[in-house]
Amino acid sequence: MKLELSREWIPxxxxxxxxxxxxxxxxxxxxxxxxxxxxxxxxxxxxxxxxVLGLREKLFATPILWxxxxxxSCVPVCPMEVKPAEVIRALREYALRSGLADEDTLxxxxxxxxxxxxxxxxxxxxxxxxxxxxxxxxxxxxxxxDPAKCHACGICVRECPARAIELQPAAEFEILRYGxxx
Numbered sequence: 546m547k548l549e550l551s552r553e554w555i556p557x558x559x560x561x562x563x564x565x566x567x568x569x570x571x572x573x574x575x576x577x578x579x580x581x582x583x584x585x586x587x588x589x590x591x592x593x594x595x596x597v598l599g600l601r602e603k604l605f606a607t608p609i610l611w612x613x614x615x616x617x618s619c620v621p622v623c624p625m626e627v628k629p630a631e632v633i634r635a636l637r638e639y640a641l642r643s644g645l646a647d648e649d650t651l652x653x654x655x656x657x658x659x660x661x662x663x664x665x666x667x668x669x670x671x672x673x674x675x676x677x678x679x680x681x682x683x684x685x686x687x688x689x690x691d692p693a694k695c696h697a698c699g700i701c702v703r704e705c706p707a708r709a710i711e712l713q714p715a716a717e718f719e720i721l722r723y724g725x726x727x
Contacts, residue, residue, distance in 0.1 A: 552599035557643070560635035561596075567625040568593045574619035574629045580612050587612045589619050589629040596632055605645040610637050611654035614715065615696075641692060648692050655715035656697045662687035664709035671701040671710060 555561070574589040575581050581588055587609060595603050604610065610633055619629040640646035651657035660671075660680075665687035671680040672688070679694035680701060688709070690701070702710045 558639040562628040562631050564626045565632050566597050568627045573622040577618045577622050608650045608654040611656045655713040657692050657695050658712040660688045661709045664707050666707045674704045
């Protein structure tokens with residue numbers, strides 16, 4: 546498989562830190578990343594470098610961007626002020642806007658809660674407890690969760706009295722599921 550280098554799409558990615566291209570792959574971000582500690586396939590340094598090179602297919606072919614917990618641990622350790630978490634956030638927003646990612650991708654990666662319409666009793670609990678304003682009620686009579694606003698914190702899942710909301714375990718919690726580093 547030959548990787549195609551093309552930076553033509555980069556200007557379409559809104560919110561990229563101006564410093565993103567200064568990454569020299571030192572690995573400080575990877576060394577501090579809690580997700581990297583439990584997932585060998587996740588590496589913020591590789592994501593930033595793939596962005597610099599314009600490897601669009603590599604970045605969006607898998608749900609790897611959604612494994613980032615957005616904890617921001619990588620930001621203060623970067624000697625070049627690249628802000629890898631912000632690079633990843635901008636890439637995620639671009640993926641959603643351009644149809645390169647969908648709600649199923651986010652749900653499977655543990656980054657989006659999902660409502661089962663058949664179980665929803667429209668009690669408004671999710672709307673009331675969500676600190677990010679992600680849930681809303683459709684005219685059809687069930688809740689939906691806005692993927693752009695959902696932080697996958699799990700508050701709505703815990704508080705839903707009908708148990709109508711599901712959330713997959715996020716990458717950084719896989720160690721709990723398997724009892725060790727993958």
